[in-house]
Amino acid sequence: MSSGPRLASKRRTRTWGTDFALALSPQRDACIYPNVASTTEFNLSETAAVLSRTPAALDALLRGLPDTWVRRSEGNDTWSAFDIVGHLANLERTDWMARLRRILQDGEARPFERVDRFAQLKESQGKSLAQLLDDFARLRRENLAELQALNLQPDDFTRRGQHPALGVVTLAQLLATWAAHDLTHLHQLSRVMAYQYRDAVGPWSVFLGVLQCDGHSAPP
Amino acid sequence: MSSGPRLASKRRTRTWGTDFALALSPQRDACIYPNVASTTEFNLSETAAVLSRTPAALDALLRGLPDTWVRRSEGNDTWSAFDIVGHLANLERTDWMARLRRILQDGEARPFERVDRFAQLKESQGKSLAQLLDDFARLRRENLAELQALNLQPDDFTRRGQHPALGVVTLAQLLATWAAHDLTHLHQLSRVMAYQYRDAVGPWSVFLGVLQCDGHSAPP
Numbered sequence: 039m040s041s042g043p044r045l046a047s048k049r050r051t052r053t054w055g056t057d058f059a060l061a062l063s064p065q066r067d068a069c070i071y072p073n074v075a076s077t078t079e080f081n082l083s084e085t086a087a088v089l090s091r092t093p094a095a096l097d098a099l100l101r102g103l104p105d106t107w108v109r110r111s112e113g114n115d116t117w118s119a120f121d122i123v124g125h126l127a128n129l130e131r132t133d134w135m136a137r138l139r140r141i142l143q144d145g146e147a148r149p150f151e152r153v154d155r156f157a158q159l160k161e162s163q164g165k166s167l168a169q170l171l172d173d174f175a176r177l178r179r180e181n182l183a184e185l186q187a188l189n190l191q192p193d194d195f196t197r198r199g200q201h202p203a204l205g206v207v208t209l210a211q212l213l214a215t216w217a218a219h220d221l222t223h224l225h226q227l228s229r230v231m232a233y234q235y236r237d238a239v240g241p242w243s244v245f246l247g248v249l250q251c252d253g254h255s256a257p258p
Numbered sequence: 259m260s261s262g263p264r265l266a267s268k269r270r271t272r273t274w275g276t277d278f279a280l281a282l283s284p285q286r287d288a289c290i291y292p293n294v295a296s297t298t299e300f301n302l303s304e305t306a307a308v309l310s311r312t313p314a315a316l317d318a319l320l321r322g323l324p325d326t327w328v329r330r331s332e333g334n335d336t337w338s339a340f341d342i343v344g345h346l347a348n349l350e351r352t353d354w355m356a357r358l359r360r361i362l363q364d365g366e367a368r369p370f371e372r373v374d375r376f377a378q379l380k381e382s383q384g385k386s387l388a389q390l391l392d393d394f395a396r397l398r399r400e401n402l403a404e405l406q407a408l409n410l411q412p413d414d415f416t417r418r419g420q421h422p423a424l425g426v427v428t429l430a431q432l433l434a435t436w437a438a439h440d441l442t443h444l445h446q447l448s449r450v451m452a453y454q455y456r457d458a459v460g461p462w463s464v465f466l467g468v469l470q471c472d473g474h475s476a477p478p
Binding site: 080087088091095096097098099102103104106107201204205208210214219222224226232235237240242246 | 299300301303304307308311312314315316317318319320322323324326327421424425427428430431434435437438439441442444445446447448449451452455457458459460461462464465466467468469471473
């Protein structure tokens with residue numbers, strides 16, 4: 039689906055639309071944001087700025103890397119870089135925009151579907167990392183185009199939905215979590231990769247914070 | 259300097275040179291590495307594969323982002339994304355290749371210079387993030403070209419140097435640490451960025467591992 043019934047105002051401010059378009063263009067300069075939100079406050083164009091960059095960042099980091107970095111995990115039942123990219127692609131398909139539409143259509147009346155954190159283990163079978171990176175980039179691009187088309191306004195951000203485990207959440211919290219979820223998996227990815235050199239670095243390991251991290255990821 | 263006196267063999271194996279060149283090309287496919295080193299074992303071409311990708315990954319992630327993501331830190335005396343990129347650029351100038359040359363020229367006889375972890379706070383003054391990203395990419399490219407020209411062979415990897423705090427280290431450990439250091443700062447960067455949305459995500463914070471990370475970076 040592309041939009042579905044919208045209950046909130048559809049007024050469009052030219053500035054807001056321009057901000058969003060600029061956020062999707064990595065070429066823009068930071069100085070177009072003279073009045074950024076105060077720390078930890080949600081801002082749609084800032085959120086979109088992160089969301090639009092993650093696929094290219096992962097692509098630049100991972101495409102073509104040898105299997106040591108891509109296919110190895112931290113041991114039993116932990117994820118490799120390959121698994122992480124598959125997970126990100128899977129949630130683009132099943133989670134973020136589906137939950138956003140649910141909030142817009144049903145509010146708190148109908149809880150979100152639960153996320154299958156292991157779907158990618160099956161879904162990625164037979165695919166290459168390059169295919170997963172392509173999938174993720176395409177799905178993210180499509181989702182951001184749909185998000186932009188929704189033309190959300192500030193009073194939409196307080197609309198509420200029902201998370202199956204967390205209870206009431208707002209649309210702004212969902213969007214902020216979408217961006218922070220990219221960052222939590224970038225955090226995990228850098229740790230999983232560094233883990234492959236945990237012995238190779240010798241005595242330097244005491245100085246490398248990433249090797250002291252025992253991981254703290256949990257379901258989104 | 260470009261090479262300096264070399265004590266080890268200078269024999270060149272065509273395969274090794276080819277591997278290194280391929281490692282520097284992000285377009286190559288992972289399948290050219292049928293016999294990757296076992297976990298946590300140092301491998302020059304695998305190390306170069308990470309080192310060559312970090313500047314583009316940081317560029318894709320950060321260039322043009324609003325100041326919320328780039329200039330904010332985790333509070334007093336912690337680093338922003340801007341500071342982290344400045345630090346990476348600074349160490350390209352002052353640390354990794356200087357230490358490698360020191361090992362080749364002086365072995366354990368002359369300890370490495372100490373690193374100034376705060377040099378970038380002064381060095382980055384008046385620069386934009388875009389300039390720091392450009393600096394880092396150029397310096398890394400130059401360093402990898404110099405590394406490739408040294409044509410290191412497996413028996414060079416056990417050559418020893420003297421770290422001012424850690425004592426004896428090997429050339430392989432230095433190179434492995436160079437790559438792991440990129441990853442430790444990618445780990446830090448994702449945490450610093452996520453921190454800016456620590457409240458915006460609302461109840462989802464319990465599921466976002468990066469928000470549970472209390473940081474563990476220490477001097478390189």
